[in-house]
Amino acid sequence: TEVLSKTMRVVFTTLGAFLFYCLGYMTLPWIAYGIREWRTLLAILSTSAVVYIPLWWFIPESPRWLITQGRVEEAEAIVRDAARKNKVEAPLVIFKESEGTSPSRTYTMLDILKSKNIRCITLMCLLLWMAINIGYFGLSLNTSNLSGDPFMNCFLSATTEVPAYVVSTWLLRKCPRRALLSSFLVIGGGVLLLIQFIPDSLQYVALALEMTGKFGFTMAFSIVYIYTAEIYPTVLRNVGMGMCSSAARIGSITAPYVIYLGTYNKVLPYILMGSLTIASSVVNFFLPETLNRDLPETMEQMQECQG
Numbered sequence: 001t002e003v004l005s006k007t008m009r010v011v012f013t014t015l016g017a018f019l020f021y022c023l024g025y026m027t028l029p030w031i032a033y034g035i036r037e038w039r040t041l042l043a044i045l046s047t048s049a050v051v052y053i054p055l056w057w058f059i060p061e062s063p064r065w066l067i068t069q070g071r072v073e074e075a076e077a078i079v080r081d082a083a084r085k086n087k088v089e090a091p092l093v094i095f096k097e098s099e100g101t102s103p104s105r106t107y108t109m110l111d112i113l114k115s116k117n118i119r120c121i122t123l124m125c126l127l128l129w130m131a132i133n134i135g136y137f138g139l140s141l142n143t144s145n146l147s148g149d150p151f152m153n154c155f156l157s158a159t160t161e162v163p164a165y166v167v168s169t170w171l172l173r174k175c176p177r178r179a180l181l182s183s184f185l186v187i188g189g190g191v192l193l194l195i196q197f198i199p200d201s202l203q204y205v206a207l208a209l210e211m212t213g214k215f216g217f218t219m220a221f222s223i224v225y226i227y228t229a230e231i232y233p234t235v236l237r238n239v240g241m242g243m244c245s246s247a248a249r250i251g252s253i254t255a256p257y258v259i260y261l262g263t264y265n266k267v268l269p270y271i272l273m274g275s276l277t278i279a280s281s282v283v284n285f286f287l288p289e290t291l292n293r294d295l296p297e298t299m300e301q302m303q304e305c306q307g
Helices: 006-034 038-057 063-068 072-085 109-114 116-145 150-159 161-174 177-195 203-231 234-263 268-284
Strands: none
Touching: 006 038, 006 150, 006 161, 006 203, 063 072, 063 234, 109 116, 109 234, 116 150, 116 177, 116 203, 116 234, 116 268, 150 161, 150 203, 161 177, 161 203, 177 203, 177 268, 203 234, 234 268
């Protein structure tokens, strides 16, 4: 998303990447309905990823990253090509001479640990990504335990994500990231804590609450992705996003075991996921706000954490 403007960065992430992910999610239960053997299903779904290989030759490198590496000529060529495709006349000088200096060093994961500010921000981001993924995948995997047809429940769970991505596109243009993310974390976590008080006779109420929680987690997931990318500077953005994605995978790996706790007590998964989500919404308030701010390029331009 570094090659996009502020507005297009939001639109691409929500209505581009995430919405098409949602369409694939909606298709999944009907593919699984026709292919009941899980090994065959997994093989077919994995094979479909081959179509992404040619994209290596079509997606350009990030000009921001190229500049930090001192490769200004390559960055300028990409920008001029983009201007030509958009029928815009590029200026004679795109980048200043100061931007063309060779990089003095290569940044690694150790640089995140050296700086107290970046270390604190990263720890909070790791907690956010892990908590959101535990809740998101926990609710996604729990659809088979709900009353009714499991394939239809999975489809309904995926359908709730469509309005979430549409609404998040509009809200991210106008609302502060920090308040927006915490609000939907409270909605997602609060709904999970309320489910335990719904009697078994009101199964449709419990189903509606669970879908509302899924809506909140979907909103939070789309927001935290953009928010995190806007926090980290260009020289550390790949490292920071990679660490957060790894934390998210830990959360998704943990989610099935959280749902398994329901065999001992059916409300235990909801209490655990809800409490963790509420706690992460409080942690989120200590992160810096990024609305209407330019993407930071260096570590010095990165904002300080709050408190």
